[in-house]
Amino acid sequence: MARIQTAPYVHTQRTSLSRGYEWLAALCPILVWSIYMFGARVVTLCLIGGGLSLGLDYIVQRFVFKMKRGARLDMMSLVYGILAVFSMPVAVALYLPIISAILVVIAKNARIIRAHRLFNPFVFSAAVLGICFKSQMTCFTRPFAYFSPFTVSLDPKLVEGYRVISPLQFMADGSVYEDGVMAQLYGFASGCIGEIAVAAMILSLIWLCIRREADWRGPVAMLAPILLLSLVFPSSDAESNYYAYSVILSGAIFFLSVFATNESCTVPQTKNGRYIFGAACGIIIFLLRKAGGGFEWGYAVVLVLNAVSPFIEMLTKPKLATKKNGKAKVKK
Amino acid sequence: MILDFPGGARPTERTRFGKQNTLTVDSCSAVCLRADDDAEAIARVGATVLRGGLLGRNGETPVYASIAGSFRGILEIEGNRYFVVMNGGETGEERIHSPETRAITQMTADDVIESAKKFAIVDSRSGVPLWKMLESAKKGCRRLVVDCTESDPLSAINYRLCIERTRSLVGGAKVLLHATGALKCVFAAEHYRHAAFAAISEYADDEKIFALAQLDEKYPYGDNALMYALYVQELKKGETALDRGVFIVAPETAIALYEAMLYGMPQLDRFITVCGDGVRKGGNMRVPRGITLHDLIGLCGGLEDKHFLIENSLLSGSPISGALSDGTRALVAAKPLKRLRVPCISCGRCAEVCPVRLLPSEILALDGRDILKHCISCGACEYICPSGIPLLGLIKKAASRKEEA
Structure with a gap:
């Protein structure tokens, strides 16, 4: 007689591990666009960052958490590694993805309450690198300036020759990106490897939504307040609608709205909680940019809200069906 | 709609x-019709009964033989009581009641x-x-x-x-x-x-x-x-x-x-x-x-x-x-499931499928009071969990621990 277990006796075929493949597929359009824009060095950076994240996480799962065979290789660590690389400029030294992989694995395995991670792994990595290697992380080069994929540290003079100002840096100076909104939308502006490819990110989001791995409401909840507030309170001489579109298309806003609001372990589980999380991210980023003057607030705000997401979840727990007033009768 | x-x-x-x-x-070799605590046999043990013949009563509800055969009485099998009829090749049907003729x-x-x-x-x-x-x-x-x-x-x-x-x-x-x-x-x-x-x-x-x-x-x-x-x-x-x-x-x-x-x-x-x-x-x-x-x-x-x-x-x-x-x-017919068992990824799918709008993954934390009180044991959360966490099993275990306490 076979060993009898309790119900249910059927299980969905979609597992936490298969989820990683869905996300990897979602990153493909961004990766392809980034390689087209910045050359083969993107591949090297992604291989180092993603591969090392996967390997280190495997070691942690096997030797620290002693996970069973089959549950050790989590493709999501590869995804986080690549996303961390996507928030770097192409001209960074090749040791930066190594550091980012270590940071990703630390953040991925640091859990506070139940399943909640303290910080989103790739946002944590990008934020720490942004603080520790500020000059490298803000050194943007013009598109189609292909650098060697194998040089560990690029010659600073060479990099300086191709250096340009990113749309976000334009805004910090009180002006707007001159090449137009469409250039930003299609991803022809300068910036971080993955952050510029807005059109490709929209494709990724559509894919993730179709595969039920992401929810469009999170990105919309984050982008909508920024768009509205930018329309009402523009910070430059440009037309307010042009300014507003530039705000959501520049920097990490779109990237974070797609990937940070859909990272399940660091956002509230409840739908309303996710709305609040997204909206709070958007509003706080806008306010800090307005009040603080600086424009690099996106990652910091997401990290702070990651830490408070368990509380948002507690506040937005759905009202129990069985606790509702049950005096209604079926109508005649 | x-x-x-x-x-x-x-x-x-x-x-x-x-x-x-x-x-x-x-055709089947035997039938075992559930007998309640207040069940009483009316047919004689060992008697041959026809299909539709009265075997006894479960309280006020009559129990009829669903096959023709030999009535073996009320027997206890695997902890349950049954009216047992064994078929040894008997055939035939008995009609005790007449059809309803009233409109x-x-x-x-x-x-x-x-x-x-x-x-x-x-x-x-x-x-x-x-x-x-x-x-x-x-x-x-x-x-x-x-x-x-x-x-x-x-x-x-x-x-x-x-x-x-x-x-x-x-x-x-x-x-x-x-x-x-x-x-x-x-x-x-x-x-x-x-x-x-x-x-x-x-x-x-x-x-x-x-x-x-x-x-x-x-x-x-x-x-x-x-x-x-x-x-x-x-x-x-x-x-x-x-x-x-x-x-x-x-x-x-x-x-x-x-x-x-x-x-x-x-x-x-x-x-x-x-x-x-x-x-x-x-x-x-x-x-x-x-x-x-x-x-x-x-x-x-x-x-x-x-x-x-x-x-x-x-x-x-x-x-x-x-x-x-x-x-x-x-x-x-089912066989034991080989489930992946990895930590919760907090995807919220268990909450999405819960018909009584609980957060089933809360059972993994200390605050599982609402779950124990309101869970209807439908199993949807455990089915959908991509991490293979036996949520329903954990909920039942916690409920039984609470009952013991």
């Missing part, structure tokens, strides 16, 4: 038996209750004798719902009954409408059961009385889910649909009542689907009430290795052994 309810799982597999006619099985309008609710009692009609959704349900409905009932949804997506028996016995189904519904005093009858089935809707609407053509409800393809369809999908009402734990004036029965119950009154024969057979990968020759079957699972599985060509039988639903059913019970609508 497709009606929906909050939560619920959408298993991807569908039945293979939707187009297969119901096969009648009339339905000439009968009172008590007359229908009496008929349901003397013909031993049982509701196959709940396993409760129909007369007891009708007695409860006396306190007030406004709607009759014939729940034609399947207990499991692999099952197709209710669908086949809707197609094959539509006249009896609609006739039974009319009798039940009369008995309960309900004003309207709703036939509810999964939205893709077009043939069933077409067949029912042919016979139940009075739109003032009958309605068809197309439901979303989600499981499990319990009273809570039906009440929400049809009337947007949520039942409290422990509350029944009847408390809200809704009388829910299975199609088999309506058919059995109508045919029993028409032919004067008690309910001696049950309709079930035997399905699942572990069954060699499954299908929709009409089998003698109380047929042993040994006989039934033998008729289906046996079970594959390492498989066991689950009653009604893979999502929330439990293993069954011994004989077919009155509340069984499907037997699904």
Whole structure:
């Protein structure tokens, strides 16, 4: 007689591990666009960052958490590694993805309450690198300036020759990106490897939504307040609608709205909680940019809200069906 | 319009038996009919009884032999008590009651209750004798719902009954409408059961009385889910649909009542689907009430290795052994699942599928009070969990620990 277990006796075929493949597929359009824009060095950076994240996480799962065979290789660590690389400029030294992989694995395995991670792994990595290697992380080069994929540290003079100002840096100076909104939308502006490819990110989001791995409401909840507030309170001489579109298309806003609001372990589980999380991210980023003057607030705000997401979840727990007033009768 | 309810799982597999006619099985080696604590035998032990012969009583409900054979008395098998009839080649049928000749309008609710009692009609959704349900409905009932949804997506028996016995189904519904005093009858089935809707609407053509409800393809369809999908009402734990004036029965119950009154024969057979990968020759079957699972599985060509039988639903059913019970609508062969077991990724899918809107993953933390209090053990959360966390198992364990404390 076979060993009898309790119900249910059927299980969905979609597992936490298969989820990683869905996300990897979602990153493909961004990766392809980034390689087209910045050359083969993107591949090297992604291989180092993603591969090392996967390997280190495997070691942690096997030797620290002693996970069973089959549950050790989590493709999501590869995804986080690549996303961390996507928030770097192409001209960074090749040791930066190594550091980012270590940071990703630390953040991925640091859990506070139940399943909640303290910080989103790739946002944590990008934020720490942004603080520790500020000059490298803000050194943007013009598109189609292909650098060697194998040089560990690029010659600073060479990099300086191709250096340009990113749309976000334009805004910090009180002006707007001159090449137009469409250039930003299609991803022809300068910036971080993955952050510029807005059109490709929209494709990724559509894919993730179709595969039920992401929810469009999170990105919309984050982008909508920024768009509205930018329309009402523009910070430059440009037309307010042009300014507003530039705000959501520049920097990490779109990237974070797609990937940070859909990272399940660091956002509230409840739908309303996710709305609040997204909206709070958007509003706080806008306010800090307005009040603080600086424009690099996106990652910091997401990290702070990651830490408070368990509380948002507690506040937005759905009202129990069985606790509702049950005096209604079926109508005649 | 497709009606929906909050939560619920959408298993991807569908039945293979939707187009297969119901096969009648009339021979088996023994039947074991459930005997309650207050059961008493009327037939003499060792006597030969014919199909339809009176064996004894479960309280006020008569128990009839569903096959001809030798009555072995009330025996205890695997902790349960049964009226046991062994077939040694005997044949024959006994008709104790005469068919109902009165028009339905000439009968009172008590007359229908009496008929349901003397013909031993049982509701196959709940396993409760129909007369007891009708007695409860006396306190007030406004709607009759014939729940034609399947207990499991692999099952197709209710669908086949809707197609094959539509006249009896609609006739039974009319009798039940009369008995309960309900004003309207709703036939509810999964939205893709077009043939069933077409067949029912042919016979139940009075739109003032009958309605068809197309439901979303989600499981499990319990009273809570039906009440929400049809009337947007949520039942409290422990509350029944009847408390809200809704009388829910299975199609088999309506058919059995109508045919029993028409032919004067008690309910001696049950309709079930035997399905699942572990069954060699499954299908929709009409089998003698109380047929042993040994006989039934033998008729289906046996079970594959390492498989066991689950009653009604893979999502929330439990293993069954011994004989077919009155509340069984499907037997699904399952095998132990090899689940991935990784930490919770907080994806929130368990919360999305919970019909009572709990956060099932809270059971992993200290704050699981609401879950223990309100969980209806539907199993949807554990089914959907991508991390393979045995949420329902943990909830049940925590509940039993709480009870012990």
